[in-house]
Amino acid sequence: MSEQPAKELPPVNHEMVTLARESRGLLQSQAAKLLGLYQGRLSKIESGLTSADEDIRRKLSAVLCYPPEFFSLKNSVFGPGTSEFFHRKLQSTPARKLRQIHAEINIRIIHIERLLRAIDIEKDNIPRIDLEERRWSVSDVARAVRATWNLPPGPVQTVVNSIEAAGGLVIPCKFDCVNIDALSRYIPGLPHLFFVDDSLLGDRLRMTLAHELGHAVLHRLPNPDMEDQAFQFAAEFLMPEKEIRPQFDQVTLAKLGTMKQVWKVSMAALLKRAGDLGKISPDMKRYLWTKMSKSGYRTREPAEFDVPIEEPRMLKQIIEVHQNDLGYGLGDLSKLLFLDKEEAQLKYNIVPSKTESKLRLRAI
Template identity: 40%
Template sequence: MNTFQLNPDMIKVARQAKGLSQAELAVRSGLSQSAVSKLEGGLTPQPPEDVPLKLAEALSVPASFLMQQERVYGLPVSVHYRKRASVGQRLVEQLEADVNMRLLQLRRLLQGVDLQPELSLPFLDIDDYGGNAATVAALVRRTWLMPSGPVRSLVDYVERAGVIVVPSDFQAVGVDGLTLRVPGLPVCIFLNQNMPGDRQRFTLAHELGHAVMHRLPTPDMEKEADAFAAALLMPEMDIRPALFGGVSIQKLALLKPIWRVSMGALLYRAKTIGAITDSQSGYLWRQMSAAGYRKQEPVELEFPAEAPNVLNDVVQAHLKDLGYSVEELAQMMHVGEPYLRDKYGLHVHRPGLRLVK
C-alpha cells in the first residue's frame, strides 16, 4: 500500500463531501486529530500502510480514491446562494467537494468515449455587444438554428453543443446551478435536481449565459445572465404578440405551459419589453402575492423538469459497448458501487456516442 502516495487534497475532498470535520474523521478512523491534520496538510505523504484503509473505510470511498494525483478546484464567483447568510461554511465546503468529486469522475468517464458536439458553443463577450444580453441570446439562437417561439427542450440544445449537464443535490446549500470550465473537460453545468421544471429551465439558460458571455467575473454578471435567459427563452419579437393587448393572472397561467417558464418570469418579461406599465406590473405582482403564487405557482401548471441524457449515455457506453461491469466501472471511477448507482442511474442506452479506437 505504501508504494502509492496519498493525495492530501483527496483526503480533504472526501472528508468534506461527507460533511465531516477533522475531529469527526479522527473518531471514525481511529486516528488522532493531529494525524488527520498532518495527512491533509501533506506532512505525512507515506503513512503506515493501514492508514489509507482506515481513512477509506471512514470516508466510504475506495483507498484508490485517496491516491488520485488530480487537481481540485474552487467554486466559481457566479455561484448564487438564495440565503447565503444562513448557509454554514461546512455546507459550502460540502458543495465544493461534491463538485470536485463529480469532475474527477467525469474526467475518467470521458477518456473512454468520443463526444462530438453537433452544435458549436460560441463565446460572445457581452462587452463586445454593449452589455446587451438580449443581443447575445439572439445570436446564440441563430447560431443553433433554433426556430422562433418557445424552446421545446433547452437541455437538448445545450448538450448538443457539447456541454455536460450534471444533475446535483444542492437543496441544502440553496444553490440552483453553477458553471465550471476546467482544463481537459467540456463546459460543465451543475443543476439542482430538486427544482421544478420552470425554474430548472431558467437556471439552465442563466448558466448557459455565463458560459457564453463571461470569462472573468464582473459586478453585473448575474443580472446579465438573467437577461440572457429571459431573451433566450422568451425572445421579444416572438412573445410580444402574446403579452401585448392586456396581461392578467389568467393569461400568465395560460402562457406558462406554452413557453415553459414561470408565471413570474413571464410577468417580469412583460414589464421588460414594455408590454405593461410600472403600475400594471406592481398591481399584478400584488395579485401574485395575494394568491400565494410568488412562493408556489399552481401545481396543476407544473411540468416535468428536462432530463439530461449525455452523462447517463456515457455511463451506458461503458457498460454496454466497452463491456464494463458495474463493479469494474466503480473501480475505474474510484467510487463505491452504491455511490455509482445513486449518482448515475442505469437508464436505457441511447446510441450516439462513438468509442475511441
Template identity: 35%
Template structure:
C-alpha cells in the same frame, strides 16, 4: 482491508473527499477511530488536520482507513487533480448569498469529483458535440441580451419556446447531472436570488458540466439552466454583476423579445400569464418580469399583479406544475459502456467510486433494493444526519 503500500494520499484530495460528504475533520477522525477499533489509536481531529495540510504522509493502512471512512476507493485519495475554483475554471452557482461556507465547499467538492468521474467514464472516447458553447464578452457595446441572441443564432435554434433546454445544452457538449446539492426550497419566484438550484463549470479544454439540484421545481428549472449557460458564455472570469447578467441572458434565451413581444400584447392578467406559462414553460413570475422589462406592462401593473400573485400564494406554489426535464447524455454514456461489455464494478473503478455509490449516482439503483448485489461498503452518513 487491503493495504495500499506504495501510494500516498494527496492532501487536497483528502479535503475534497471529506467536504463532498459534508463532514468536519472531527467527523472523519471519529469514523476512522471506530473502524480502527484499537483503544490506543492515535487518530484525532489534529491528525486529520495534519494529513490534510500535507504535514504527514498518509499511506498503507492509514490510507485505506481514510478511504474506508470516507466511502471512496483509496485510488481517489492518491489522485493529483487540478481543481476548479476561482479564475479561469470559475465555478458558477445560482444561489442565495446567505448559503453557508461549509455547504458551498461541499457543493464545489461534489462538482470537482464529478469532473473526475466523468473523465473516468469517458476514458479515451471523449464525446463529440454537434455544437459548442461560445465565449462572448459583455461590455458597453454587447449586452447579455445580445449574447443570448448570438448563441441562439449560432446554434440555429428555432423561434419561440425551446422544446428542451437540457437537450440543447447536451447537444452543445454539456453534461447535465442531477445531484443532491442542498435541500430545495419552495418556488419563491418573486425574488431575484434563489437557493442553490445548480452549479456549473466550463474550464478551458474540458467539457462543460452542470450539476442540477435534485428536487428543483420544474417551474424554475429551465430558467436555472439558461442562467448557468449565461455564466459559461459570458463569465470566464468573475464579474461584479454576473448574477444579474446571467438572469438577463436567461430571460432573452428562453423568451426572445422578438418572439414573445406579440404574445405579451394586450391585457396581461393572471389567466394570461398562466396560458403563457404552459406555452413557454417558465414560471408566471418570470413571465411577469419579462413583460415588465419589455414595457408590455407599466410599473403600476407590475406591482399590482405581483401583489395579487403573492396574496394567492404564488410565491411558493403556482398553478399548473411543469415537469422537470431529464438529462440523457450521462446515462447514455453509461449504457453504451455496459452494452460494450463493461460491468458496473469496472465502471465504478474507472470513476473512482465504490460500486454502490456508482449504481446510485449513475444507474439510479439503491443497493438495499437489490439484495443480490454484493454490498461491500455502505456509505457512512454525515454526523449531522445521525
C-alpha cells in the same frame, strides 16, 4: 471497502483526503473523531505535513466510504470558477455546505474525466462572446446563441437538449441546499459542465440552465454585473422579446398560467418579463405580484401549469456506451468511479445491463 489493498498503492495525496472528508459534509474535528485520530494529526495529513500510512488509509476508506485507491489520485482540485464570483446567495450559504458542494463537484469532475477517456467527444459549440469587444447588448448575445444553434423562433423546446446538442454536459446532482440550483464549470479538455440540482421543477430547471449558459457564453472573466447579465441572457434566450412582446396584452394571472405552458417558464418570470418590456405598468405589476402572493403562487405555482422536467441524456448515454459497447458491469463502473456499487448506481442512475441481470438470475 476496508480490506487490505491487493497491490501497493502510490502514497496518499493529502488533497484527496480533504476532498473525501468535505464531500461527506464532515468538519475536520468530526472526521478525526470517527477515524480515532487527534484532529492535529488529521490537520497535518490534510496539509501534507505528515504522510498518511496504510493503516490510516484503511481507516479513511472505511469512514469516508471511498476505496483505498481514491486517496492516491493526483487529479487537480478546482476552485469555484467565475460563475460563482458574484453569486449573491452563496454568501449566505453555510461554509461547510458550500465546501461539500465544491468537493462533490470536484469528485464529479474526476468521474467525468474518467468516463470520457474511452469516448470521443467533440469540442463544444457554446459561443464565447465578449460584450465590450463587440459592443453588443446581453439580449443581442442571447439572440446570437439561438441563431448559432439554429433554434426556431418562439419557446425553446428543451433547454437541456439544446445545451447537450452544443456539446455541454448537464449533470444532475443532489445539492440539498435551497440557495443553489445549478453551478457551471469550464475545465479545459472537458465539455462545459452544468451541474443541476435534481429536485428542481421543470420551469426552474430551464431558467437556471439558461442562466448558467449566460455565464458560460459571457463570463470568462467575472464582472460586478454578471448576475444581472446572466438573468437578462436567460430572459431573452427563453422569452425572445420579438415573439413574446405581442402576447403580453391584457395580462392576468390566468393568462400567465396559459403562457407558462407555452413558454415553459414560471408565471413569476413571465410577469417580470412583461414589466421589464414595459407591457404592464408598475402598478399593475405590483397588483399581480400581490395577487400571486395571496394565492400562494410565490411558494408554489399551480400544479396544473407544471412544466415537464427535462431529462439530461448525454451522461446516460456515456454510461450506456460503457455498459453496452465496452462491457462494463456495475462493478467495473463503480471501480472506474471510485464509488461503492450502491453510490455509483444512485449517483448515475445506472440500470444494470442485460448481461448482469441474466448472470444474477442464473446465480439464484
